[in-house]
Amino acid sequence: MRNATHNAAELLKRQPREPPTISHRLPVRPASASEPCAATQWIQNRHRSFRPRIGIVLGSGLGDLAQAIEQPTRIAYREIPGFPEPKVPGHSGQLVLGLLEGAQVAVLQGRCHLYEGWSLEESLRPLRTVLELGIELLILSNASGGINPRFHSGQVVAIDSHINWLFQSTNSPNRHDSSASILMRHGRTYDARWLAKAQETAEELGFALPCATYLATLGPNYETRAEYRAFGRLGADIVGMSTVPESILAMQLGTPVLAFSVVTNVANPDIPTATEHNDVLAWSSLARSRLEPLVSRIASKYFSTTNRNH
Numbered sequence: 001m002r003n004a005t006h007n008a009a010e011l012l013k014r015q016p017r018e019p020p021t022i023s024h025r026l027p028v029r030p031a032s033a034s035e036p037c038a039a040t041q042w043i044q045n046r047h048r049s050f051r052p053r054i055g056i057v058l059g060s061g062l063g064d065l066a067q068a069i070e071q072p073t074r075i076a077y078r079e080i081p082g083f084p085e086p087k088v089p090g091h092s093g094q095l096v097l098g099l100l101e102g103a104q105v106a107v108l109q110g111r112c113h114l115y116e117g118w119s120l121e122e123s124l125r126p127l128r129t130v131l132e133l134g135i136e137l138l139i140l141s142n143a144s145g146g147i148n149p150r151f152h153s154g155q156v157v158a159i160d161s162h163i164n165w166l167f168q169s170t171n172s173p174n175r176h177d178s179s180a181s182i183l184m185r186h187g188r189t190y191d192a193r194w195l196a197k198a199q200e201t202a203e204e205l206g207f208a209l210p211c212a213t214y215l216a217t218l219g220p221n222y223e224t225r226a227e228y229r230a231f232g233r234l235g236a237d238i239v240g241m242s243t244v245p246e247s248i249l250a251m252q253l254g255t256p257v258l259a260f261s262v263v264t265n266v267a268n269p270d271i272p273t274a275t276e277h278n279d280v281l282a283w284s285s286l287a288r289s290r291l292e293p294l295v296s297r298i299a300s301k302y303f304s305t306t307n308r309n310h
């Protein structure tokens with residue numbers, strides 16, 4: 001099992017500073033180009049002076065973070081052209097525009113998972129819209145099962161790599177003009193500089209933020225003991241049912257990604273235990289006491305109009 005507590009600053013040193021030879025800023029077009037653009041224009045027409053700098057996606061049970069948004073405008077997904085509506089408890093389906101510690105943010109409160117029956121394109125529409133609003137940083141959050149035994153329930157970790165067990169990607173050939181642009185380097189999906197800043201910020205708040213490799217499954221079931229064991233051997237530290245397509249889309253559109261995961265249940269493949277969705281929600285809410293201050297501090301430190309030191 002890899003050392004999950006390695007520091008992002010070390011990772012940063014190992015990353016080449018030059019841009020990759022194959023561009024990761026790809027000319028991505030949605031399969032049905034009109035819908036996401038329609039949603040973006042719909043929002044921009046109604047909120048002309050609103051220019052979010054951070055996009056935030058709130059995962060299972062983490063939706064309450066949206067309560068910290070000041071001067072909020074809440075828009076139900078069903079009101080926005082082309083937006084799907086989440087079907088899972090803990091995902092309310094609201095876009096919240098407002099201020100977090102003085103920084104303009106667009107918050108997606110709830111996501112639509114592939115296991116609900118949405119196509120990849122549909123499930124990514126809300127995120128695509130937020131990216132099109134011109135954000136400078138995307139903060140993703142999710143709930144996950146812990147595979148690495150170093151982790152404990154209620155812990156917040158930062159995703160620094162992933163294993164795409166969905167066997168689907170946002171970069172399908174019909175969205176690109178040339179075959180060359182289909183080839184992508186995923187080495188920089190999770191932005192190492194922002195990761196180092198997040199770890200530094202977590203330290204200031206008094207807790208460690210270990211890195212983790214996230215494996216995305218289609219779900220909706222949690223894993224069998226054999227699957228947890230197998231995923232651990234593959235190199236996964238945590239497992240969940242989202243986030244990977246979102247990270248890839250953001251990378252394609254050139255927006256840096258910070259992805260936080262709340263470990264809600266740690267698998268012990270040799271002692272049978274059942275995982276219930278209610279447990280997942282309970283652990284998520286406990287972890288909010290760390291995640292909320294972390295996201296808020298990042299907003300105030302790096303994006304508040306009165307405090308710009310990044």
Ligand code: HPA
Binds near residue numbers: 222223265
């Ligand atoms: N597996 C997959 N997704 C999850 C888990 C899990 O154990 N816990 C929370 N989300």
